[in-house]
Structures are given as structure tokens and as C-alpha cells.
Amino acid sequence: MKKLLFIGNSHTYVNALPHLVAELFRIYENEEVMPVMLTQGGVTLRWHSDQDQTAFNIRYGKYDYVVMQQATHPFDGAECLLRGAQMLLPLIRQSGAEPVMYMTWAAKARPEDQKELTDAFTMVAEKENTLLAPAGVIWEKMLKAHPEAPLFAADGAHAGMLGSYLAAVSIFMAMTGKKELSFIDDSFYAEKELDTDLCKEVHRLASETMA
Secondary structure (H helix, E strand, C coil): CEEEEEEECHHHHHHHHHHHHHHHHHHHHCCCEEEEEEECCCCCHHHHHCCHHHHHHHHHCCCCEEEECCCCCCCCCHHHHHHHHHHHHHHHHHHCCEEEEECCCCCCCCHHHHHHHHHHHHHHHHHHCCEEECHHHHHHHHHHHCCCCCCECCCCCCECHHHHHHHHHHHHHHHHCCCCCCCCCHHHHHCCCCCHHHHHHHHHHHHHHHC
16 A cells, blocks of 8 residues: 655645545555645745654655645745755655655736746756646646636635645646546546536646646
8 A cells, every 4th residue: 555645734735635646546546545644734845844743754654655845825936945845855765755746826816926836846846856746837727728617715825626636636647657547437526516527627738737
């Protein structure tokens, strides 16, 4: 059984994102995985690096993947993201886990901020040779193609269920190396109150982005 550790804040714990990723493993890989979260609202990777529980979990949790998510609204910039990741990466690599950078998205009122996020997360993933889950890029494409898509929660910053599904797809595809996903039975989406046509678009745009 694979074990996944998610380190981040509310952009990780809203809508139980790690559980959505685990569901995708079960459906597409026929594999049960154990997701674990270390999250607290509004905190950064630097904050996590100072917590004893973070080091303990990475060292002794026997994780296969560690997903890192930085505070986004506001975003402290590429250098802070890089420094935060660099404080965790040695522990992650010593443990034998594969690191994944989870790129978040610009707030609904500030779509122009996506370029900074995209550039920063791409730079860190390339510089530190990590996997990249480009949720923010897929999110931006989705909004351009379907401005009415309910990606955001009511606060205009966090993800609604469709946004969390998009993020889960990007993380799952980054971990598995899949370039496209077949469509799941409609009942999967119905129980989560997701629009099946919009989910098909998420799959298409994720494949386009991660090909």
C-alpha cells in the first residue's frame, strides 16, 4: 500500500483533497493508498519545516510521495517558495519519498497573479528536480474555456468541489505519470455533485497540460 503525505494549508484540507487523490488511485490503479495530512490554515512550507511533527512524519512515516503546498493568498514569491521547499527536500529525499510540488491558483478577483505562481512553481520543480502538479495552469485554462465553471468556493480563493477535483487529478497524474484519464462512471461524479461535462473538460485540459 502506497502512503502519501500532504504538507500545506487550507488549499490541501478543503474538500478532503488527499482523500480525492486516494480515490483516483483506487479507481485508475486498482490500488488502495493511505493519505496523511499535515495542514494548518494560512501557513507556509517554512512554517512546516520548523515543526517537529513534520520532520518526524517524513523520517519515519515510510511515505512514497510527499506533496508540498505553499501559502498562496497572499503568495510570498518565488524565493520564499524555493527556500521553504529546500528546507524540506533533504528530509524527503533521505526518506526515499518522491517530492511533488502542488501549484495552486490565483484568487478569483486577481487572475493576473497566476503567471507569478506558474513561474515560481515551475522554477522550483525544475531547479530541485521534483514532480509538478500544475493545478494552477489547468485552473487558468478551465476558466478561460468555461468562465462559468464553479471552480471556486464562495470566498473566491479556496476551491469548490470541482476545483478540488481538478487539483486531485493534477496530483494523481503527476504521481503516476499518466498523460490522460478515461472517464469514470457517472455515479462517482453524482455523489460529489459534480457536473460530468465539466469533469470531462478537466480531464481534457489536464491531459493537454501534462502531455
